[in-house]
Amino acid sequence: MSEPRIKYRINLKKIEQLSVSQRTELLPVAQKFKFRANDYYLSLINWDDPDDPIRRIVIPQEGELEPFGRLDASNEESNYVAAGCQHKYKDTALLLCNEVCGAYCRFCFRKRLFQDNNHEVLYDVTPGIEYIAAHPEISNVLLTGGDPLMLKTEQLEDIISRLREIDHVSIIRLGSKIPAFNPYRIINDPKLLALFKKYSTREKRIYVMAHFNHPNELTEVSREGLDLLMQAGVITVNQTPIIGGLNDSPEILAELMNKLSYAGVPPYYFFQCRPTEGNAPFDIPLVKTFRVIEEAKRLVSGLAKRIRFVMSHELGKIEMVGLTDQHIYLRFHRARYSADEGRFMIFQRNDQAFWLDDLSPVNEIPVSVSEYCLQAS
Numbered sequence: 142m143s144e145p146r147i148k149y150r151i152n153l154k155k156i157e158q159l160s161v162s163q164r165t166e167l168l169p170v171a172q173k174f175k176f177r178a179n180d181y182y183l184s185l186i187n188w189d190d191p192d193d194p195i196r197r198i199v200i201p202q203e204g205e206l207e208p209f210g211r212l213d214a215s216n217e218e219s220n221y222v223a224a225g226c227q228h229k230y231k232d233t234a235l236l237l238c239n240e241v242c243g244a245y246c247r248f249c250f251r252k253r254l255f256q257d258n259n260h261e262v263l264y265d266v267t268p269g270i271e272y273i274a275a276h277p278e279i280s281n282v283l284l285t286g287g288d289p290l291m292l293k294t295e296q297l298e299d300i301i302s303r304l305r306e307i308d309h310v311s312i313i314r315l316g317s318k319i320p321a322f323n324p325y326r327i328i329n330d331p332k333l334l335a336l337f338k339k340y341s342t343r344e345k346r347i348y349v350m351a352h353f354n355h356p357n358e359l360t361e362v363s364r365e366g367l368d369l370l371m372q373a374g375v376i377t378v379n380q381t382p383i384i385g386g387l388n389d390s391p392e393i394l395a396e397l398m399n400k401l402s403y404a405g406v407p408p409y410y411f412f413q414c415r416p417t418e419g420n421a422p423f424d425i426p427l428v429k430t431f432r433v434i435e436e437a438k439r440l441v442s443g444l445a446k447r448i449r450f451v452m453s454h455e456l457g458k459i460e461m462v463g464l465t466d467q468h469i470y471l472r473f474h475r476a477r478y479s480a481d482e483g484r485f486m487i488f489q490r491n492d493q494a495f496w497l498d499d500l501s502p503v504n505e506i507p508v509s510v511s512e513y514c515l516q517a518s
């Protein structure tokens with residue numbers, strides 16, 4: 142595939158496809174929540190369509206200035222155990238190794254990282270690596286940020302090779318939207334692919350947690366990038382929030398799930414959009430999200446149906462597993478505190494609720510699913 146040189150765009154005033162008045166109107170939004178895009182990704186937009194999905198992902202909108210949510214909706218601040226390193230679930234640590242992405246999603250849950258006064262990201266990940274080496278219970282490390290694939294390949298190799306020296310780290314994951322934002326980063330860097338080939342081994346794989354939100358992002362070029370990752374021994378899965386006006390229709394979601402699974406990228410998580418500041422135009426209530434997902438699941442094959450719908454809450458990954466006229470049923474899929482592991486919870490149905498904190502519990506049936514099973518047998 143031929144290689145265009147991808148230019149990054151950070152100045153909204155220079156996005157000529159927007160009218161002068163649009164640029165002026167949206168400038169205060171971009172001043173509050175940074176704008177960033179690139180030529181490849183912008184080329185996917187149909188500028189005649191004001192509701193174009195790619196446009197909704199990266200172009201600022203006035204509604205972002207409405208009061209809504211908190212900057213750190215899942216209280217990630219409480220997860221830091223060393224500079225640049227979060228440890229919330231026993232077996233998994235996060236290294237925040239970069240504070241830029243190939244573009245900025247308007248609904249980003251970590252948009253605080255892009256603000257000039259934020260210092261959560263550490264380019265020198267040594268303190269985090271030392272912490273991980275000293276904690277044998279950590280078998281999974283997620284490189285995140287920002288986007289680790291925005292690092293130079295040499296920087297990435299430095300981090301990955303140091304992690305591979307730690308025996309108890311088996312899985313290295315890269316949370317990345319580069320396969321959607323700029324597949325040429327993968328296609329045009331043989332050294333990156335060689336790095337993956339070297340460190341993604343039969344015993345210890347590297348995973349890319351991709352972030353395709355809409356089927357329009359699955360272009361021929363992005364499929365080539367995904368294919369090269371696969372050939373380099375990387376396992377790629379996909380996770381996406383459900384975003385109002387973007388992918389909150391069963392048909393669009395089913396198309397996304399089907400196309401991903403056809404390309405060999407299993408859909409892994411659907412996330413409830415976090416109530417993050419600036420997300421008023423994007424967040425939709427839990428009940429609506431659940432119904433859209435359940436409808437979409439009827440339209441896809443078993444491989445795509447494995448996906449789970451979760452809230453990345455401060456207390457853990459909480460899966461929504463059921464809905465009746467009166468109740469919402471939730472279960473801890475991952476828990477911050479071991480006593481919550483598998484805990485099943487029933488809440489009063491509330492069609493306006495966006496987050497766990499908006500729900501009122503009916504009761505909590507026995508402490509954990511395992512305990513429940515014991516009692517039932």
Ligand code: SF4
Pocket residue numbers: 241242243244245246248249250251252286287288317318352
């Ligand atoms: S790719 Fe992820 S971290 Fe980067 S802007 Fe989008 S949601 Fe935020």
